[in-house]
Amino acid sequence: MERRHFLASIATAATASQAMLRGAEGGQDSRNPSRITLLHTNDTHSHIEPFGPGNGQASGKGGMARRATMVKQVRASVPNLLLLDAGDTFQGTPYFNQYKGKLDFELMTKVGYDASTLGNHDFDNGVDMLLEAMEFAKFPFLNCNFDCKGAPTLAKRLAPWMVKEFPGFKVGLTGVGVDFKGLVSAENHKGVDWRSPEEALKPVIRHLREVEKVDLVVLISHLGYDLRGDAIDDLALPKLVPGIDAIIGGHSHTFLDQPTKIQQSLGETLVFQVGWGGINLGRMDFAMSKGQVRASSGIPVPVSAIA
Amino acid sequence: MRFNAPALALLLVFSPLACNKAAVAPKPAASQSPGIEQKPAPQLLQAQAVGVIQDFADDPGIMAILTPKQAEIRATFDLPLCVCPSGIFRGRNGEENLLGYWVTDTMRARAAKILGKPVKFAMTNSGGLRANLAAGQLKVSDIYGVMPFENELVTLEMTGQDVMDAIKQGILHRGSEPSSGIKMVLTGTVEKPDFVITWEDGTAIKPDEVVTAATTDYLYNGGDSIPALKKGRHPFTTGVAMRQLLLDACADLAKTGKPLEPPALGRYRIPPELYAAAREHKLGK
Numbered sequence: 001m002e003r004r005h006f007l008a009s010i011a012t013a014a015t016a017s018q019a020m021l022r023g024a025e026g027g028q029d030s031r032n033p034s035r036i037t038l039l040h041t042n043d044t045h046s047h048i049e050p051f052g053p054g055n056g057q058a059s060g061k062g063g064m065a066r067r068a069t070m071v072k073q074v075r076a077s078v079p080n081l082l083l084l085d086a087g088d089t090f091q092g093t094p095y096f097n098q099y100k101g102k103l104d105f106e107l108m109t110k111v112g113y114d115a116s117t118l119g120n121h122d123f124d125n126g127v128d129m130l131l132e133a134m135e136f137a138k139f140p141f142l143n144c145n146f147d148c149k150g151a152p153t154l155a156k157r158l159a160p161w162m163v164k165e166f167p168g169f170k171v172g173l174t175g176v177g178v179d180f181k182g183l184v185s186a187e188n189h190k191g192v193d194w195r196s197p198e199e200a201l202k203p204v205i206r207h208l209r210e211v212e213k214v215d216l217v218v219l220i221s222h223l224g225y226d227l228r229g230d231a232i233d234d235l236a237l238p239k240l241v242p243g244i245d246a247i248i249g250g251h252s253h254t255f256l257d258q259p260t261k262i263q264q265s266l267g268e269t270l271v272f273q274v275g276w277g278g279i280n281l282g283r284m285d286f287a288m289s290k291g292q293v294r295a296s297s298g299i300p301v302p303v304s305a306i307a
Numbered sequence: 308m309r310f311n312a313p314a315l316a317l318l319l320v321f322s323p324l325a326c327n328k329a330a331v332a333p334k335p336a337a338s339q340s341p342g343i344e345q346k347p348a349p350q351l352l353q354a355q356a357v358g359v360i361q362d363f364a365d366d367p368g369i370m371a372i373l374t375p376k377q378a379e380i381r382a383t384f385d386l387p388l389c390v391c392p393s394g395i396f397r398g399r400n401g402e403e404n405l406l407g408y409w410v411t412d413t414m415r416a417r418a419a420k421i422l423g424k425p426v427k428f429a430m431t432n433s434g435g436l437r438a439n440l441a442a443g444q445l446k447v448s449d450i451y452g453v454m455p456f457e458n459e460l461v462t463l464e465m466t467g468q469d470v471m472d473a474i475k476q477g478i479l480h481r482g483s484e485p486s487s488g489i490k491m492v493l494t495g496t497v498e499k500p501d502f503v504i505t506w507e508d509g510t511a512i513k514p515d516e517v518v519t520a521a522t523t524d525y526l527y528n529g530g531d532s533i534p535a536l537k538k539g540r541h542p543f544t545t546g547v548a549m550r551q552l553l554l555d556a557c558a559d560l561a562k563t564g565k566p567l568e569p570p571a572l573g574r575y576r577i578p579p580e581l582y583a584a585a586r587e588h589k590l591g592k
Contacts, residue, residue: 045437046455048373049373049377053441054394054439054441054442054443055438055441063365064369064373065365065366065369065370065373066363066364066365066366068366068368068369069363069364069365069366070363072366091437091455091456092437092452092455093448093451093452093455094380094383094384094447094448094451094455095376095380096455097451097455098376098379098380098383099376103372103373103376106372107369107372107373110368110369110372111366111369124456124457125457181529182529182530182531182532183530185525185528185529185530186528228587228588229588230588303363304363
């Protein structure tokens with residue numbers, strides 16, 4: 001169920017943090033688990049500056065410079081961290097019209113993003129201009145369901161999956177994108193075809209689990225949270241493709257106040273999305289031992305400034 | 308050091324996971340290579356209250372890159388346009404999309420000016436209007452906020468039946484898509500809705516009449532799934548960007564000292580329960 005409201009109160013945030021703590025303590029091997037924090041954004045849509053007045057509850061929130069400060073603070077306080085984005089970085093403010101996405105990617109590099117994926121709006125200026133902007137991104141783009149046979153340069157820039165190694169454990173990451181039909185003109189995704197994320201993901205998840213032997217599988221998805229039966233979405237994926245621990249979602253601009261937990265045949269998947277425009281920074285924490293997730297939690301943290 | 312609600316919220320969120328520095332694991336290295344030495348997992352630290360309040364000051368490294376770009380953007384995008392005393396809004400949860408009405412009215416007027424003949428109907432997509440117009444002095448950036456895309460105005464010929472189908476398809480697909488030149492009243496039930504669509508003066512739309520219409524290249528090329536628009540004949544891509552025609556309309560008002568006012572309500576009348584059903588794709592056809 002979509003819950004389109006903000007989590008901004010101190011009381012709620014405090015409750016969420018206590019839940020996080022209880023989860024960690026409740027693990028089977030609570031004395032020595034591996035821990036990782038995932039920070040994430042989605043659909044930032046070139047909102048490089050904070051929202052100005054007149055934007056309702058978003059007024060005064062967001063902004064890349066504050067986000068960078070928040071990320072630094074968390075990075076300094078946790079042992080292991082990944083910073084991820086779920087696509088649609090482009091389109092939405094004059095910054096995109098002026099700098100064509102290059103500034104977005106340059107700043108994301110500076111903030112320290114570990115990986116991103118591509119959303120439909122990232123194709124708004126076509127494949128060639130996307131590639132020009134990607135020159136400014138010094139982080140990988142993950143996608144396993146775009147067939148880039150007709151766009152070999154983009155194919156080289158997209159990785160179907162990656163593994164990040166941390167002391168004592170490994171995290172497998174992959175990404176999926178939404179169908180271009182009705183969203184991206186044929187000219188703008190020339191050479192790139194869309195494939196079913198279900199079919200594309202199955203071998204990737206299997207490879208990450210069985211060959212790479214990762215301890216945690218994270219999917220960065222630009223499919224949308226709940227498409228009401230129109231197409232495959234983040235709520236449907238866990239049961240269709242078991243073995244994913246976390247889905248960091250985008251596309252539907254859904255504000256969730258905590259991850260949605262979905263039971264699947266191999267365990268539990270946390271599906272999370274934190275609105276759009278960089279209003280919130282999503283945070284999920286996982287405690288693992290013996291290759292299993294023992295505890296998990298998540299909250300959206302409003303990107304608010306001190307006046 | 309400042310202390311206010313946002314800073315405290317962050318502190319509370321982060322404090323249970325705070326570690327002392329000596330226990331922080333070494334920075335991990337990304338690797339695909341097998342056989343990497345498996346180090347012991349870091350100790351799980353006890354949660355503790357941290358007596359430090361930190362604010363979210365702008366990161367200086369980001370600001371060093373951003374500041375000169377901000378100046379460039381503001382030189383262009385802070386230029387004033389006209390005044391919009393009450394704001395124009397897209398509407399929420401089935402409210403009428405007055406911003407969409409203004410945009411489509413402006414499309415119709417510009418298309419008529421380009422073609423030198425009346426344009427009876429215009430349609431855009433609500434998803435393409437990305438921001439409201441807040442009350443006050445409008446700036447160039449406000450119009451970029453509404454219409455960031457590079458879409459262009461397209462004119463075409465449509466039959467009356469195609470016009471009615473386009474309205475209906477917009478409702479069934481997204482609850483409604485804003486239009487100009489028509490009135491639409493939805494009655495009936497979720498299972499059996501009744502779409503009453505007339506021209507804006509209340510006259511009946513004849514299925515076989517042919518009218519000149521306007522839309523965007525995005526919609527004409529199949530975006531947002533309104534196939535009736537694709538059936539339009541003799542499409543003409545005007546070369547006028549949607550954003551430019553909105554900027555021009557505001558500039559024209561500014562020249563004459565007139566304010567930008569929202570169009571009148573009453574163009575689309577959709578009961579809340581039928582709107583909700585349409586959004587859930589449960590409205591009968």
